[in-house]
Amino acid sequence: MSPRATVPLTSDISAALAMFFHAGAGPSHTTITTVLTGSGYGDNYVYNPNAQGTNKQQRVLTALRTAQREPTRARTLVDELLSTLRVAGLIGEEASGENVDRLKRALASSGWYLTEDGYLQPFGNVDLDTGGRPALEEQVDRLRRSTSDPALLIGTAKELLESVSKFVLEELGIPVGNKMSYDQLWHLARERLGVLPQQVDPNLPGVEAIRAIHQSTWNIADQINKLRNLQGTGHGRTLPSGVSEDLAMLVVREAATVADYMLARLDREKG
Known part of the structure; x- marks a missing residue:
């Protein structure tokens, strides 16, 4: 299986990824905008200091659910979100906690796992030609x-x-x-x-x-x-x-x- 194989994006995986942004946690709105726009799931979000807009968790979850229905660039979206979480120190290396465990369980139920440094890989076949x-x-x-x-x-x-x-x-x-x-x-x-x-x-x-x-x-x-x-x-x-x-x-x-x-x-x- 190729390292760039399409991740089977499920509701559990989407919810687990979005939880990293719960209650304002995780990378900023600006970072989220960059990820969503770059992966083709932009939401036209505009910050308004005088009004409460869509929170970060909702933005990420909406994009992931859209990717479930339109999966052409779903792997790019997931990889970019994981990248922001690695940079923020929320996954990979020594990162742990309920959010990490939840994400690992959701991925495992679909045949995927996070490597120790926070990258996505499929369970199963070993690619002997490249590995x-x-x-x-x-x-x-x-x-x-x-x-x-x-x-x-x-x-x-x-x-x-x-x-x-x-x-x-x-x-x-x-x-x-x-x-x-x-x-x-x-x-x-x-x-x-x-x-x-x-x-x-x-x-x-x-x-x-x-x-x-x-x-x-x-x-x-x-x-x-x-x-x-x-x-x-x-x-x-x-x-x-x-x-x-x-x-x-x-x-x-x-x-x-x-x-x-x-x-x-x-x-x-x-x-």
Whole structure:
């Protein structure tokens, strides 16, 4: 997915962004005018010291709701608003608080997240062509910190593991065909890294335990894929009732551990 992909602007996201301007807080009217006009959602606001006009929160919310109906430049509007909030120190770096948490939850429910420095990114697929190893490691780290709905977490975990298997094979010079299944990718990646149970030296102390641990890397990847398939291909599908957020977080932490192990084995393989 491209870094400039269109944000699915929802009512929750609009309301969460507008809350940064509640009761006169946030960047000035002048800054808001610049953002709205520059992004194509200008409201012809004129300051009148003798009359109470539209407040900042209402202006931002109106523009965002217009962008929901006319989304051609919605991503530009959202990015520019986030820029003003970063400059004001309201998001990014060490910024925290109810407004930040509300915005993160609203974005996560639509498959998006804020990076630590306050930029918008989509959950899910890692762009190996442009991000490579750093993108994978960032995804692993973010998964460990994530809190969101179970379906989104499990889907993201599966996509991370698929990206890791492809990355391993590409780094080892093995062509990855478009028709290769998830199972094939993982078997070949594990084989090339010596992670198949039958590849463990039988003379090693604890060989059976090591083989079982290596087998667990596939068991985790396989079961995450099966669980992911129960919700279809999109966010918001219904998972089995037993899949709570706590269980989803266990799933993604296991996925992150497997991803770390495979990348460490790759490092050793490449010297």
